[in-house]
Amino acid sequence: MGRNTRKRRTPLATKIVAGAAALAVGGGGLVWANFYASAHEDHGGHNRTRSAGAQVATIDCPDVGQKIRDVPDRARGEVDGELATMDSQITNAYQRLATTRRAQAGDSQFVQNTILGPLKDRRKAIIDRIQLEINRAGGKADDNLDELAGCQGRPADQQNGGGQNGGGQDGGQDGGGQDQEGDDDNGNGVAGPVADDFVDINDVQPNSRDSRNGLAADGDGGSTGSFTTDCGVNENNLFNSDNLIAAPGVDNGAHHTHDYVGNQDNDAFSSDEDLANADTSCQNQGDKSTYYWPVLRLQDGTQEFDANDQGGGAEGNIGKILKPAEAQIRFVGSRQGDVVAMPKFLRVITGDAKSFTNGDANANTSWSCSGFEDRQVTDKYPLCPDGSQVLRTVNFQSCWDGQNIDSANHRDHMAFVQEDGSCANGFQAVPQLQIRLAYDIPAPTVENGQVQNPYAVDSFPEQLHKPITDHNDFINVMDEDLMNEVVDCINRGEDCQ
Incomplete structure (x- = not known):
């Protein structure tokens, strides 16, 4: 390649x-x-x-x-x-x-x-x-x-x-001189996650999640079809700590490791031409899009391939990398009418890798357990009962400005639908990408304020592996015929793959 x-x-x-x-x-x-x-x-x-x-x-x-x-x-x-x-x-x-x-x-x-x-x-x-x-x-x-x-x-x-x-001039040093001896590294030497980052799914109230940033575009009216693309679960072990969208040309631009499915030539140095000429893990070979997200790890002492590398263990991302048991990638329509084709090489980031410090303005996380999908949380990892999978789901922005495949802050060219499902300010509805990742993870044990063998999303070191920092990235590299097929299928109200 x-x-x-x-x-x-x-x-x-x-x-x-x-x-x-x-x-x-x-x-x-x-x-x-x-x-x-x-x-x-x-x-x-x-x-x-x-x-x-x-x-x-x-x-x-x-x-x-x-x-x-x-x-x-x-x-x-x-x-x-x-x-x-x-x-x-x-x-x-x-x-x-x-x-x-x-x-x-x-x-x-x-x-x-x-x-x-x-x-x-x-x-x-x-x-x-x-x-x-x-x-x-x-x-x-x-x-x-x-x-x-x-x-x-x-x-x-x-x-x-x-x-x-823009403040912080005083350093926030209240109590900073104390030499405290807590064990909040859970004995594994990294900062987070801690016990308070987890919640028993049974303690989550149904339908309580504020989903203003994850509004689904699909519904009973408008374009009601869907298109599912099967791209596997990273069987080819394509990992890196780059971010082609936010930090093109910069080695280790993410400071955490990503899972990749779809395009097989995705790193910080890939040009659009590289992406177009690459192999793909998707069953439909017309879909060379790249879908990526930070890996989940089980902090069980496993020495992964990146245990001593930047983006991995050298930046606090340690333990066994957990691949999803299933990665469902689906495109859906708009409640208010037809969708139009995405432009090739459209870049979309959803969620915020820095939302622990940035606040939740761009956060778009949704954690749950199979069998409990009416209970969604944004700032906690769920403790799931035996036989239930940990779920990460996300609905991407589905309103496009009609002109740009990217923007200066990598967000302004895309927007979420409004409460009524329409796009504002002259934006156009495009197929909405929805990703559902399911993991087989034994529930961590929380005792005496400590969590044993926790799982955690990879993060920038200063984000302390907080669950609210979860995020997903997408670059559309479908060929024109396939994108038109996706649009036609959705607008006809059919379920295709």
Whole structure:
């Protein structure tokens, strides 16, 4: 298969992290310090934990990429590269946070002076370069981006902190000088998941999930058909920690490992031509689309192929990679009328890999158990009874702006349907991608505020493996005949495959 041989862009901060991680790897995973003490409580018959301390557990930085608009096409590659470098800087700062607990215990200003302050300066330099690149390419950069340079530290149980407001100048150091001795790494040396990240599915109220970001386009009216494509469950073991959509040309741009089905030439350096000429794992050979998502891992001590690599164990993603037992990939229609064809190479990201620190504005996670699918949760991993599978389901955005296959923040060219199922602001309805992943995972044991052998989604290190960070990515590489078949099938109200 063809490969793009252009030079890889590896951010400087990634090289720094790699060197530091090599010093900290033990037993196949990065040895993170304990982050906060926990108090045990009994809640509705289900053992959970809550934070009993306020020691800084992670780094919360405003997501600059989500604030950028109208980047000229010829500047997008450079801007994406700068944003990837910024992600690596956060990873590097988070690693320093996790490995300097003793120093923090003796100096309440350590985090601010040695981690957050220098991080702000480095981020400011990158923001300045981004503004320059946009302006040089004929765009008009937002003069207020500098307000997003500052980051803050916050406890692990405090979601949606102040990072999005561009604040964090004081470092969030309340209680930061305490040297706490909790065991919230579950004995495996990584930060998260913790007991409070899990919930017994029986304790979830039916039909209680706020699904504003996951509205399904299909319904009783409009275009009621569906098209199912069978692309397997990654039998070819195609894994990498790249992200072709968000960080093209950057090695380890995701800082976590992805599962891939469909297109078999998908990495950060694949051109559209590479994708079009690649093999596919889909049964219908006209579907060379790429479907990918962060892997789930069972933190059972297994040394995977990436145990010492960036994106894997060197960045806290450890344990046995769990492939889904089933991956159902389906396209459905619109409640308000016919759908139109997706353009080839359309890129769509749904969910937010940084939603633990960003907040839930772009979160689109849905966790459940087979047999309990009326009970969906966004910010907990479900504990399923024997014989029940763990489910990850997602409904993608299905309204397209009619012009662009991508946008500066990789979101603005797509939108979810409105409450009535229609597309707003001149957007057009396209087939909605729905993915349902089913896993055979033994339920972790939660006792005395500890979770044994937990499963977790791979994440950016500072996102602490929170379930709300789950996300999915899609690039449409169906040939024209197949896409027209999908559209015709859906608009005729038929169920095809």
